[in-house]
Amino acid sequence: MRRFALIAVPYVWLLALFLVPFIIVFKISLSDLALAIPPYTPTMRDGIGDMFAAFDFENFVFLTEDDLYWKAYLSSLRIALISTFMTLLVGYPIAYGMAKAPDEWRATLMMLVILPFWTSFLIRVYAWMGILSNEGLLNQFLLWLGLINEPLVILNTNMAVYIGIIYTYLPFMILPIYAALDRLDESLNEAAEDLGCSRMQAFWLVTIPLSKNGIIAGSFLVFIPALGEFVIPSLLGGSGTLMIGKILWEEFFNNRDWPVASAVAVVLLLILVIPIVLFQRNQQKQAEAEQ
Amino acid sequence: MTQTVFAPWDDPNQKPLIRFQNVTKRFGEFVAIDNLTLDIFEKEFFALLGPSGCGKTTMMRMLAGFETVSDGRIELSGKDIGHVPPNKRAVNMMFQSYALFPHLSVWDNIAFGLRRDRKSKSEIDARVDEMLKLTRLEKFGRRKPHQISGGQRQRVALARSLAKAPKLLLLDEPLGALDKKLRQDTQFELMDIQESTGTTFVIVTHDQEEAMTVASRVAVMDEGRIIQVATPANIYEYPNSVYVADFIGDVNIIDATATPTGENTYALNWIDGQPPITAETKTTFSAGQQAHLAIRPEKIRISTERPDEAANALQGKVLDIAYLGNLSTYHVQLPGGQVIKAQTANTRRIARRDITWEDPVWISWSATAGVLLEH
Numbered sequence: 128m129r130r131f132a133l134i135a136v137p138y139v140w141l142l143a144l145f146l147v148p149f150i151i152v153f154k155i156s157l158s159d160l161a162l163a164i165p166p167y168t169p170t171m172r173d174g175i176g177d178m179f180a181a182f183d184f185e186n187f188v189f190l191t192e193d194d195l196y197w198k199a200y201l202s203s204l205r206i207a208l209i210s211t212f213m214t215l216l217v218g219y220p221i222a223y224g225m226a227k228a229p230d231e232w233r234a235t236l237m238m239l240v241i242l243p244f245w246t247s248f249l250i251r252v253y254a255w256m257g258i259l260s261n262e263g264l265l266n267q268f269l270l271w272l273g274l275i276n277e278p279l280v281i282l283n284t285n286m287a288v289y290i291g292i293i294y295t296y297l298p299f300m301i302l303p304i305y306a307a308l309d310r311l312d313e314s315l316n317e318a319a320e321d322l323g324c325s326r327m328q329a330f331w332l333v334t335i336p337l338s339k340n341g342i343i344a345g346s347f348l349v350f351i352p353a354l355g356e357f358v359i360p361s362l363l364g365g366s367g368t369l370m371i372g373k374i375l376w377e378e379f380f381n382n383r384d385w386p387v388a389s390a391v392a393v394v395l396l397l398i399l400v401i402p403i404v405l406f407q408r409n410q411q412k413q414a415e416a417e418q
Numbered sequence: 419m420t421q422t423v424f425a426p427w428d429d430p431n432q433k434p435l436i437r438f439q440n441v442t443k444r445f446g447e448f449v450a451i452d453n454l455t456l457d458i459f460e461k462e463f464f465a466l467l468g469p470s471g472c473g474k475t476t477m478m479r480m481l482a483g484f485e486t487v488s489d490g491r492i493e494l495s496g497k498d499i500g501h502v503p504p505n506k507r508a509v510n511m512m513f514q515s516y517a518l519f520p521h522l523s524v525w526d527n528i529a530f531g532l533r534r535d536r537k538s539k540s541e542i543d544a545r546v547d548e549m550l551k552l553t554r555l556e557k558f559g560r561r562k563p564h565q566i567s568g569g570q571r572q573r574v575a576l577a578r579s580l581a582k583a584p585k586l587l588l589l590d591e592p593l594g595a596l597d598k599k600l601r602q603d604t605q606f607e608l609m610d611i612q613e614s615t616g617t618t619f620v621i622v623t624h625d626q627e628e629a630m631t632v633a634s635r636v637a638v639m640d641e642g643r644i645i646q647v648a649t650p651a652n653i654y655e656y657p658n659s660v661y662v663a664d665f666i667g668d669v670n671i672i673d674a675t676a677t678p679t680g681e682n683t684y685a686l687n688w689i690d691g692q693p694p695i696t697a698e699t700k701t702t703f704s705a706g707q708q709a710h711l712a713i714r715p716e717k718i719r720i721s722t723e724r725p726d727e728a729a730n731a732l733q734g735k736v737l738d739i740a741y742l743g744n745l746s747t748y749h750v751q752l753p754g755g756q757v758i759k760a761q762t763a764n765t766r767r768i769a770r771r772d773i774t775w776e777d778p779v780w781i782s783w784s785a786t787a788g789v790l791l792e793h
Contacts, residue, residue, distance in 0.1 A: 312515060312517065314513045314514075315517050315519060317482075317513070318513055318517035318518075318519075320483075320484075320504045320505050321482060321505070321509075321511045322505075322510065322530050322531030322578070322579075323505045323531050323534030323535060323582070324505055324534055328534070332530075333519060336521045337520065337521055339521075
């Protein structure tokens with residue numbers, strides 16, 4: 128009985144905070160737009176039987192008809208993939224440096240990585256607007272150095288979105304990689320060198336494979352929120368930046384089309400579920416192979 | 419038929435494989451190795467023995483190339499290797515933690531070094547199989563390191579470090595993680611492998627029994643210096659200092675003033691109210707010089723009656739008995755309060771032991787039983 132109660136806690140948690148909201152969103156995605164409160168029909172007030180009878184997949188069909196949506200999905204995927212990769216390129220050396228730092232420095236470095244979270248996310252994104260704009264700090268600095276003659280256009284381009292995503296999600300990449308590297312025994316690298324590896328070979332043959340789990344975990348922690356990211360593309364991106372999070376926001380708040388917005392959200396979730404399931408399968412297979 | 423004794427260190431024509439010449443290693447202010455000179459010869463099984471922090475691990479890491487030399491030079495086959503990086507040295511190391519790559523199978527661990535040398539596939543296969551056979555791991559090639567026992571991991575580490583057929587193999591506390599019984603078996607296995615491969619082994623250990631068992635020569639170290647280098651038997655029987663005598667095995671140290679009584683014989687006045695001790699030594703002491711007599715417990719006889727012919731005999735009473743199964747160590751207190759340890763083999767069943775606590779006993783030893791040391 129006690130064991131059951133213990134297992135029940137996470138299941139109840141998932142049920143209440145994930146499954147129930149998902150069912151509500153899914154239900155809305157099956158209904159039609161209406162000028163009412165709430166702005167869709169049918170609802171429970173029409174009677175359960177009638178409500179189910181009126182459900183259809185019209186909104187999902189609509190998503191396939193207007194090429195805006197699949198373009199936005201693809202563009203989001205592309206932006207999320209590229210920025211995850213770039214976050215990895217920036218985050219790995221930082222995590223590596225932290226893991227190799229003297230013990231007395233580690234707590235401080237960890238603090239520095241986490242410190243940005245103490246400020247509101249919105250304020251930090253606005254700060255980037257100040258840095259990246261045509262008259263911003265970055266352009267002023269580069270002009271002063273004489274590296275450029277006229278300001279670079281970074282704000283309101285995809286580049287600004289990449290910078291924003293890398294900056295925002297960097298800690299999520301650093302922490303799991305750091306955790307993996309921190310556990311790594313220094314004598315493994317020495318053994319690799321002793322057996323004929325150069326420093327660089329030892330890094331590729333020992334350090335990278337042994338921090339693989341940290342890399343995968345960090346990449347998912349960045350990729351998943353980046354895919355549905357809305358604030359960064361709307362504030363830093365331009366009119367050319369197509370991301371599904373932004374479309375979702377517009378459907379919901381500008382068009383007040385809850386059913387289509389819900390359909391967009393359900394498809395987004397399905398897109399995210401696929402890599403998560405694949406990842407977990409892979410982990411499970413690995414665990415089985417090791418036994 | 420005369421058997422040739424393996425003792426290249428006594429042959430002035432032999433060229434050493436490794437030569438430490440006035441090597442000093444400093445870490446900031448701390449001197450880890452202090453102006454150390456040492457030769458190690460081919461096919462030796464050389465043990466560096468000392469308490470933790472004595473510099474033995476630093477010496478090994480300098481041989482492997484993980485630490486540079488602050489002063490002096492280290493030669494391998496006559497060539498200075500001071501600035502050769504670890505991956506360019508014909509030296510391999512077996513790490514204390516074994517440092518097996520957890521993501522690779524036993525087979526791939528052993529093949530790791532061979533692959534770096536860009537050997538052909540058939541060559542690698544043959545060599546890995548040979549190593550697996552040598553360490554009796556044929557059945558475990560496909561397993562990952564976490565799927566085998568501690569003793570097997572130890573053998574994988576050995577196989578991996580031997581795979582490249584190094585000129586010199588370094589072993590850092592190789593048996594430290596094994597339990598006592600397995601450690602003893604593995605010591606003999608190590609000796610067999612060392613002999614069959616003909617590789618020079620340098621082992622670092624703090625376990626004096628281990629060093630004595632496996633090594634052809636032992637270097638006893640303290641505070642970055644080598645106190646004595648000798649064969650295990652000589653280290654035990656002829657320690658050159660109280661430090662070495664005390665570090666290796668059990669010993670009674672008697673502080674005394676020496677008075678010459680004849681050629682090589684001395685009378686040792688060690689405490690008021692006790693007759694002087696007679697000792698023989700080749701070392702010369704002047705009259706009244708401080709001397710320390712180091713005498714092993716097993717060289718002291720214990721008896722209930724006064725022995726007839728003994729250069730030294732003292733009476734006391736049994737304070738304590740340490741029963742070790744095969745041996746018993748008696749702590750005998752003399753009238754002046756000093757405690758001398760005497761050891762006997764338990765050749766009889768314990769029920770027939772005739773000496774017990776509080777018994778008055780005689781302890782005795784010959785003039786040559788102990789070693790007279792200056793410091």
